[in-house]
Amino acid sequence: MKVNEVPQDGRILESSGVRDLCYATDENGDYKQVISVGWDAKIVALDFTWESIYQECEEIKKEVLSGDKSPLAYHLHRLVMTPEILSDYSGFSKREIKRWCRAKHFNKLSGEQLSRLASALRISVEQLTSLD
Amino acid sequence: MQLDFIHKPSGHCENGVVSNLLRYYGVEMSEAMVFGLGSGLFFAHMPFIRLHGMAVTSFRPLPGDIFSRVLSLLNIKIKRYKFRDRDRSMRVLDSLLERGIPVGMLVGVYHLPYFPREYRFHFNAHNICVTGKEGDVYTVSDPVVVDKCTLTYDELKVVRFASGTYPPKGRMYHIADVSSKRGVTKDAIRRAILKNCNSMLNIPIPMFGVKGIRFLAGRMRKWERRMGSKRAALNLAQIIRMNEEIGTGGAGFRFIYAAFLQEAAVLMNNPRLRELSAQMTTAGDMWREFSYNAARLIKKRDVEPLTYDQLADKLIAISQKEEAIFRELANICRL
Numbered sequence: 123m124k125v126n127e128v129p130q131d132g133r134i135l136e137s138s139g140v141r142d143l144c145y146a147t148d149e150n151g152d153y154k155q156v157i158s159v160g161w162d163a164k165i166v167a168l169d170f171t172w173e174s175i176y177q178e179c180e181e182i183k184k185e186v187l188s189g190d191k192s193p194l195a196y197h198l199h200r201l202v203m204t205p206e207i208l209s210d211y212s213g214f215s216k217r218e219i220k221r222w223c224r225a226k227h228f229n230k231l232s233g234e235q236l237s238r239l240a241s242a243l244r245i246s247v248e249q250l251t252s253l254d
Numbered sequence: 255m256q257l258d259f260i261h262k263p264s265g266h267c268e269n270g271v272v273s274n275l276l277r278y279y280g281v282e283m284s285e286a287m288v289f290g291l292g293s294g295l296f297f298a299h300m301p302f303i304r305l306h307g308m309a310v311t312s313f314r315p316l317p318g319d320i321f322s323r324v325l326s327l328l329n330i331k332i333k334r335y336k337f338r339d340r341d342r343s344m345r346v347l348d349s350l351l352e353r354g355i356p357v358g359m360l361v362g363v364y365h366l367p368y369f370p371r372e373y374r375f376h377f378n379a380h381n382i383c384v385t386g387k388e389g390d391v392y393t394v395s396d397p398v399v400v401d402k403c404t405l406t407y408d409e410l411k412v413v414r415f416a417s418g419t420y421p422p423k424g425r426m427y428h429i430a431d432v433s434s435k436r437g438v439t440k441d442a443i444r445r446a447i448l449k450n451c452n453s454m455l456n457i458p459i460p461m462f463g464v465k466g467i468r469f470l471a472g473r474m475r476k477w478e479r480r481m482g483s484k485r486a487a488l489n490l491a492q493i494i495r496m497n498e499e500i501g502t503g504g505a506g507f508r509f510i511y512a513a514f515l516q517e518a519a520v521l522m523n524n525p526r527l528r529e530l531s532a533q534m535t536t537a538g539d540m541w542r543e544f545s546y547n548a549a550r551l552i553k554k555r556d557v558e559p560l561t562y563d564q565l566a567d568k569l570i571a572i573s574q575k576e577e578a579i580f581r582e583l584a585n586i587c588r589l
Contacts, residue, residue: 123509123535123538123539123542134370134372134373135370137370138368138369138370139368139399139400139401139403140368140369140370140373140398140399141263141398141399141400142265142398142506143263143264143265143398144265144506144509145265145286145506145509145510145512145513146509147535151532152516153286153509153512153513153516155265157263157400161498162549163494163498163542163545163546163548163549164494164495164498164545164549166491166494166549166552166553167490167491167492167494167495167498167545167548167549167552168372168373168491168495170487170488170491170552170553171488171491171492171495172372174484174488202306202364202375202376203376204307204418206417206418207376207417207418210417210418210421211417244365
């Protein structure tokens with residue numbers, strides 16, 4: 123990659139302090155550091171990943187509204203969590219969390235259990251029991 | 255309390271932390287040199303480790319390896335920690351800071367507040383360096399951020415004990431003793447290059463090194479048949495993200511290694527290394543071209559985008575290129 127070929131496709135990084143430091147060769151073939159604000163190919167990959175996560179979320183949403191799955195299932199997916207990771211953060215077992223992804227089990231949760239789940243997901247209890 | 259720590263951003267997080275730490279102790283060393291001495295170039299495709307339900311592709315050795323390798327070549331003593339008790343890990347950190355020691359550590363990026371939202375996956379191999387504490391707020395030198403930033407006590411505790419694939423478990427490291435340090439010798443560079451050749455060429459498991467690239471190519475050919483086009487595209491997107499994303503870049507690593515070979519050519523007085531550096535640049539460009547085409551396949555931008563088979567062919571070409579480079583490097587560096 124030449125110095126003048128370093129991509130500067132902003133959008134994601136621009137608003138933060140994070141930058142890509144790239145190494146590129148100048149006209150003599152010597153390596154120089156160039157700061158980049160991103161590259162299209164990378165943005166496509168990120169966008170595609172998030173889009174498919176949101177699509178799957180919409181499908182889960184439908185199942186929640188039909189009364190099969192619980193809002194917990196929706197939030198787990200929206201926050202790219204897995205039952206394993208949430209079990210680590212909350213101290214509940216993986217099995218319990220998978221169970222609570224079904225509405226009929228989720229509805230029996232006590233207030234204290236809900237607040238523990240919500241704080242592990244870093245959202246409020248109101249959010250956890252709704253579909254925001 | 256703030257340590258007099260100069261923060262310089264870098265291409266890869268671990269190199270950056272090591273190079274910044276060394277500077278604090280009066281050893282000036284470029285990021286590329288750190289990367290090269292740490293034998294940081296690697297490839298691994300491991301279907302048995304999963305990240306977001308997909309096989310992990312890694313372009314680096316295990317976090318912490320670069321640090322240990324570089325400092326053992328320089329004969330500098332280091333100390334590494336791992337904790338079970340979260341509060342204790344923070345107490346140890348505080349007491350080190352009070353003694354005037356900057357501390358590098360491993361964190362997960364999912365809860366890092368200064369990261370853009372789009373980047374916040376459960377990726378747990380990011381390195382930062384804590385360089386000061388003011389009340390409840392830690393000053394952090396993160397090599398992918400232009401300036402120093404801050405994290406509160408609670409934020410730092412959460413990211414140090416992030417959960418998911420390869421949990422950091424409060425891992426941290428610092429330089430303990432520089433009294434017997436030596437400079438970068440020709441022999442150190444030679445050994446570091448040989449070590450890198452070894453990990454790219456000679457690991458007798460098909461998932462690692464240049465064999466790993468071929469292994470990935472072979473699996474990629476079957477993706478569409480095995481899991482349908484949507485899932486295949488997701489896997490491909492994960493490869494691009496691993497290949498190009500901050501701190502893990504595969505193509506980027508080739509360029510950093512090429513920069514190291516250039517420096518090495520001067521220090522070792524061997525113009526052949528400079529030629530190989532140019533070859534390595536070509537390999538990096540091939541990785542970039544791979545990512546570029548893969549992104550087009552995902553977006554279906556062209557009327558006829560490349561197929562998975564054609565992408566796999568590109569990977570095979572890359573593996574042949576890199577194998578040739580490392581074989582030659584091994585020949586040069588073997589006594």
